[in-house]
Amino acid sequence: MWIPIQINENSAEPLYHQIETQLKSLIISGTIAEGTLLPSIREFAGDLKCSVITVRRVYQDLEVQGLLRTKQGTGTFVSHVGEGAMEEYKRVAVEKALENAVDTALSVQCGEEELNEIFRKIVKDKYGEAK
């Protein structure tokens, strides 16, 4: 199966990290369902144009984190992602994005009041749109 991972060659982020982060979010967000058989290490490396060494490392890491499991002779599957992990992932992703936004505000000397005001306005606009 084809896994939609996009490698950015001009990014400062190491190749291995780009693949791991994207695969992880595909699993946790449920884009790749529980029980899905992932491509073999060599096949995936061919798709991504990287080496099997990198893909093996990613699979091993995600296995340790409980997101993947390997059945000898069959391949690597997506494990059950608990409700807790999903909530945790959501919180971390949002927190990280907000932290970046606050850092930007600090770097242009935007005050706390002003930032809160901008934040509330954006929330109102966006959530209004969503409805």
Next chain:
Amino acid sequence: MAQQAIELRNVSKKRPNKVIGPLNLQIPQGYVTALVGQNGSGKSTLMNMLIQLTYPEEGEIRWFEEAHPDGLPLTLRQNIAYVPETSMAEENFWTPPEAAAFRRHWYPGWDQPFFEELMNRFEIPRKARLSKMSKGERRKFEIASALAARPQLLLLDEPSSGLDPFAWRTMLDTLRQYMDDTGATVLISTHIVEEVRRLADYIVLMHRGRLLGMTEKDSLFGAWNEVWVNAGSEEELLELTAELPGTLQAKLEAPGVGSFLARHFHRNEKRLQDMGVKVIKSRSLELEEILSLWMEGYHPDKD
């Protein structure tokens, strides 16, 4: 590191007008190692030594952790398949089934159903004599029969030369699948950078009979960047690049804009920011460019 399929220790080979070596190299089992380098850099001579078509004057070669100075034992040869740069003339007057029958005799692990499957997959004509085939068809036959022997070690000397893009993709897929099934080791010499990108795990670079080094392919990711910055004058640009380790080819591109190549730029980007220099743009160098720099003596892994 994994067990070695091949190991070279101080191997030298004298050719009429050049010397190959001394070569020190370890090829790990279960991986694809790409051998790259210009024409005449010694890649084919190295391959020939690995199948004992020629012998080094000095040094030692080990196969699966053992040296065989008195000749490769038959059982080991039966586990090595070799696709030479130019096909052997001995098989010229045979059709593919006839040549396969001959090879089957020498390779006890020969897998006839697999051979038939590959003949179909590669669309190799069955009735034509090998010498009457097009270069690409002959190449496909060579690759199919190398794999049908079910070897543990594949030595492929420019296997894709003459293949059309469709056959080329089929070859890459077939090799990958074979390695998945068997855990075999592949040493492939090639001039096609895209082949290295899609297939290789390790890269070995040869230049004028010497090994410039071996590296894990992905360690080359982001090894070099081309960077454009604001710079008032050439002096200013040179001052600035002197502050960064591993910069090359600094030049003024236009009034106020300078460019240079930087090794592991992302590690040093902050230093530029601290100096108050504005980076206009940066791009990662392509594998091809990284390899050319390496041939010029600029090793990608060193700072």
